[in-house]
Amino acid sequence: MTLLRVTNLSKSFDGVKAVDDVSFDLAAGQLLALIGPNGAGKSTCFNMVNGQLKPSSGSIRLDGVELVGRRPREIWRMGVGRTFQIAATFNSMTVIENVQMALVSRERRLFGLWKPSASWHADEAMALLEQVGMAEHAGRACGVLAYGDVKRVELAIALANRPKLLLMDEPTAGMAPGERNELMALTRRLVTGRKIGVLFTEHSMDVVFAHADKLIVLARGRLIAEGDAQTVRNDARVQEVYLGTGRSFTPRAALEDGVTL
Template sequence: MTPILEARHLSRHFGALRAVDDVSFSLAPGELLALIGPNGAGKSTCFNMLMGQLRPTAGTVILDGTDITGKKPRHIWRMGVGRTFQITATYASMTVAENVQVALLSHHRRTFAFLPYATRLYRDEARALLDTVGMADQADRHAAILAYGDLKRLEIAMALAHAPKLLLMDEPTAGMAPRERVALMQLVADIVAERGVSVLFTEHDMDVVFAHAHRIMVLNRGQLIANGAVEAIRADPKVQEVYLGGGTLFSAERAHA
């Protein structure tokens, strides 16, 4: 099976600092892959190279068999890559449904339609996407008054408007209460299962990672030090040492509580 995403010997240097240093990995279709590591490990730099915000110093990024190294973010987005950010990016003055409609207008290349009648376009599609993320009943509320967890769900609906084959999610549960984190990542896991979307996400909450990731990669000081199944990563002595200072990773019972 052809990987949906491959990073081959990916590096990014800032002067003498090697923020990402010879990182290689692949992501299978329908896989939920976690990228973890201490602050400053290189996770965001890696994401920015995958999405085109940064050009690699060395290495190659392959999307579904096509070399996308150095392409602009808008071109990569058009090729089927969506991204959500740690800080949500929604339009506070618009309703929930209108936010999704804007994303659909862009997907259908109808940005010229940002006129009063644009609110009549793609209503049914927007409602269907909101139903996917459990927000159909909030379609007519303004984004400005949404709870933070609902804003995260709205951002996922907007990302899905482009029908992506790959989602890059940068700390999707940041700033959320523990129960909200679990619910949001369960939603993402359901989308992966139902739509076959591949997801690469960064996350600091180990409960979330262990409960939902199919596989885990660990970065430290720009280098990939571990890549494997959840239980293998949990027991890896190097991961224990560099990521949690020699402490014991959470038990399976706690991760699934």
Template sequence: MSLLQVRNLKKSYGGVAAVADVSFDLPAGQLLALLGPNGAGKTTCFNMVNGQLRPDSGSILFDGHELVNMAPRNIWRLGVGRTFQIAETFGSMTVVENVQMALLSREKKIFHLWRPAASHYRDEAMDLLSQVGMEAQAARPCSVLAYGDVKRVELAIALANRPKLLLMDEPTAGMAPQERNALMALTKKLVVERNIAVLFTEHSMDVVFAYADRMIVLARGKLIAEGDGETIRNHPKVKEVYFGSGSTFTRKKKEAV
């Protein structure tokens, strides 16, 4: 059984279907890219999975738990991590303190600090920073980091909850090509090592084809295609609806190789 099972998900605004009867599965240890042109419904679908939006109908089953109508905080506690299109860290705090705060939250100790926060879970925080290549910058404030490094810290923060599922919203937005590939290669490595499932949205086709195991494509709220890179690249509806004649798609696919 897949770790994440989405069935017949629907969401409408003023009679307009943003997501119409979308279903898909995501097993552990796999990166699944959620794609679509502007207005396709991918952001709405993504936000329903993470609990920010409530679907009109349908089911989102994660590890045996129904997520529909569950608060985002409770979804997080079940083992669903999240990164954002614009990285979210505390700029005034050091790198290691940001990760320590995530660890404190995991243990429900944010409001029960009987000793300075800097003394809590430091070893575990440093281990997480080592995994994302940020151990050497642990003492630096997040406000002075390069954007690519902030994204790595955000990934460490997401991993602090020991997630089984990681939701990544435009993980490489605002990054240079080299930074994009480095972050996604790191994510792929961690997915394999930790057997994490990843659902991510992404506009950079080079990243999608280089690192996604599978892709699902939405258009006008409906799922029009699902499969590996070769299947999606040659799918007639994808060429017609998402990539027009297909020439842009083919060019981006070549760039990714």
């Protein structure tokens, strides 16, 4: 079932088209990678889906409901979660408090906090931390965590809103190869069962080809290729403008069998 449908999406800045007539679909439970070289229009496209930028033209529909013209906060409340290239957590707060704040926000109670903070959705927050493997760090400040662990906390925060669609902006940036694939494997396990669609940008091609169900490739604002990993990897235009030649990538099956990159 189609969850997200982007149709003829365009965005211009001072007459320069950063995104030019881009269309794609994302199904519930699917991981869709949006890739391309620097300046391809990935971030612009990504930020239009999130409501941070307004398209010059085109349509973005979530479960058939138009998102264009809505504010990011409204889009978040409609079931669109997001993680960021630089993890966005409150460093001085504990791990569980970060997740609790997301849960309180979901319930629209930010301006009516009268209970002690330790009681705010504590059980649900701990359940989310268990799912991302961070329960044992619940009482630690986020500011002292290793970066890979902060990324796991950010994933729990994003899931706290019970999203239909999760936008992940370079989710493995700054992580070691082993950590990158662990995080994306964890993401797949968590979103597949919930039927959450994932749209993510990523510069690590090993991660993309190992974990994406489908890829779309942009170059100079236009969609030049789409399909599964094999289709995109063998596309001559992709090889020319982005991947180069002569490089091999480890498929998901090999990673599941324990092969390291």
